Amino acid sequence: MKKLGFALVVLSLGVLTRTASAQHTDTQGGTCYECVQGPGYMNCEYPDYPGHISCIPYTVTCSVGAACRHAFQTLQVTPDGSFRSPANLLAQALASFNPEIGRNCLGLITFRSYAGRKLEQIRTETSQIRI
Amino acid sequence: MLAVLMLSGLVAFQSPVADGHLNLTLTSVDSLPDGFEAAGASYSPTGALLVWSSRSPLLLYSNSSTRMTRMEFPSNQAPIAVGFENDTVIDILASSMGRVLRTTVSEPRTFVEYQLQLPEDSLLVTTAVRMRGAWCVATQNRSGVLAIYSVLDAGGSTKLASFHRSGYSKQLPDSLAQLGVHLSEAAGGCIVSMWWAPFESFWYTVDGVLVEELRPPADSLNGTGPSGGQTPALIALPLLPVDSGFIQTISDLRSDDRILLLYPPQRERIRRIVLHSPIGFFATYSPTRTILGMRATDAKQLLIYHWSWGEGNTNQPRSQQ
Numbered sequence: 001m002k003k004l005g006f007a008l009v010v011l012s013l014g015v016l017t018r019t020a021s022a023q024h025t026d027t028q029g030g031t032c033y034e035c036v037q038g039p040g041y042m043n044c045e046y047p048d049y050p051g052h053i054s055c056i057p058y059t060v061t062c063s064v065g066a067a068c069r070h071a072f073q074t075l076q077v078t079p080d081g082s083f084r085s086p087a088n089l090l091a092q093a094l095a096s097f098n099p100e101i102g103r104n105c106l107g108l109i110t111f112r113s114y115a116g117r118k119l120e121q122i123r124t125e126t127s128q129i130r131i
Numbered sequence: 132m133l134a135v136l137m138l139s140g141l142v143a144f145q146s147p148v149a150d151g152h153l154n155l156t157l158t159s160v161d162s163l164p165d166g167f168e169a170a171g172a173s174y175s176p177t178g179a180l181l182v183w184s185s186r187s188p189l190l191l192y193s194n195s196s197t198r199m200t201r202m203e204f205p206s207n208q209a210p211i212a213v214g215f216e217n218d219t220v221i222d223i224l225a226s227s228m229g230r231v232l233r234t235t236v237s238e239p240r241t242f243v244e245y246q247l248q249l250p251e252d253s254l255l256v257t258t259a260v261r262m263r264g265a266w267c268v269a270t271q272n273r274s275g276v277l278a279i280y281s282v283l284d285a286g287g288s289t290k291l292a293s294f295h296r297s298g299y300s301k302q303l304p305d306s307l308a309q310l311g312v313h314l315s316e317a318a319g320g321c322i323v324s325m326w327w328a329p330f331e332s333f334w335y336t337v338d339g340v341l342v343e344e345l346r347p348p349a350d351s352l353n354g355t356g357p358s359g360g361q362t363p364a365l366i367a368l369p370l371l372p373v374d375s376g377f378i379q380t381i382s383d384l385r386s387d388d389r390i391l392l393l394y395p396p397q398r399e400r401i402r403r404i405v406l407h408s409p410i411g412f413f414a415t416y417s418p419t420r421t422i423l424g425m426r427a428t429d430a431k432q433l434l435i436y437h438w439s440w441g442e443g444n445t446n447q448p449r450s451q452q
Contacts, residue, residue, distance in 0.1 A: 079413035080427035081382025114428035129155040
């Protein structure tokens with residue numbers, strides 16, 4: 001898990017190389033464009049995270065603060081109403097390094113396991129719904 | 132006056148309903164393949180269903196005779212959005228730069244490509260929905276403005292709305308969180324739903340006429356959140372048509388709690404229920420009154436419900452207003 005987490009952090013927070021043109025290539029092979037969030041931020045598409053757009057400070061080192069910002073900037077929601085990967089994966093990776101980060105910085109992430117009575121409650125509650 | 136006329140025309144597509152409770156009855160459950168991160172879904176005119184992934188160029192397809200088969204299309208990117216051109220032809224918005232792959236249900240690995248004609252100042256497409264004869268797209272430009280356009284197949288585009296982040300900064304749960312919208316389709320028009328409170332939605336015709344603006348009362352958003360005094364972190368899913376009403380899931384990211392909001396056909400009183408289950412709804416198909424949901428326990432499951440109006444369900448919700 002820690003290895004995966006490290007890879008994700010490196011992938012997501014890789015230092016970008018800025019050129020004079022509007023389009024850039026970062027060290028992870030992403031194609032990047034100037035970002036709308038502010039000076040020094042970029043949107044990138046990664047071939048191994050197809051379709052994913054992230055907004056990354058190109059001068060960032062792998063600091064916790066930057067990772068938190070990255071997780072929030074890449075926030076997307078899934079059809080079930082939870083975080084969408086890879087922001088979720090990144091957050092889990094960070095929390096695996098330091099649970100305090102998971103609680104304080106990325107407090108929206110929860111690690112849940114469903115079994116037994118809780119699972120049965122969910123099935124019952126969602127089988128018939130009246131609004 | 133024009134908006135009223137357009138509204139009348141749009142509603143005319145939809146069948147009249149009794150204006151009571153909305154009952155959702157679960158009719159089928161399908162487990163999603165491992166690693167398939169569902170991102171959206173689209174129904175064809177005759178009810179065939181496509182679900183796409185945010186992580187791979189893989190679609191799940193079903194129709195009246197086929198149950199959830201996998202379809203891979205030739206791309207190294209997961210799609211931004213997918214929709215039916217007709218019952219057999221599929222359009223895949225394959226990149227945030229507007230590249231569209233047109234393929235077929237029978238030969239998904241064969242395609243032709245075309246470029247969505249985006250307005251000049253558009254930097255990238257963040258989300259989109261395929262409609263009959265047009266795409267509705269949300270784009271960001273270099274000034275930080277999120278703009279919504281209808282882009283017609285016949286050529287030309289119309290700006291439906293634009294949103295600047297500064298106008299929503301107080302509502303965002305973190306000062307760095309992004310401004311986002313969901314797009315969905317209703318009666319040939321485009322619905323723009325804001326991610327964050329106060330959860331406004333705007334329903335436009337492709338010509339840019341605002342048909343209706345919807346916004347839940349603040350007190351309809353109470354009653355969720357984990358124990359321990361944390362503030363709920365609410366985020367909306369798309370606003371979906373159910374006959375001439377609408378349903379929307381509001382999710383508390385810090386818990387499994389979900390608020391289901393119902394805008395009844397006559398809009399006289401917004402109904403809502405709080406569920407304590409990790410579920411959301413993200414597509415509807417009116418001819419068979421079908422609503423598509425996703426449930427995320429240890430495995431992710433695709434849920435198909437049938438909706439009906441009025442009485443018929445004695446199962447009382449845990450919390451109801």
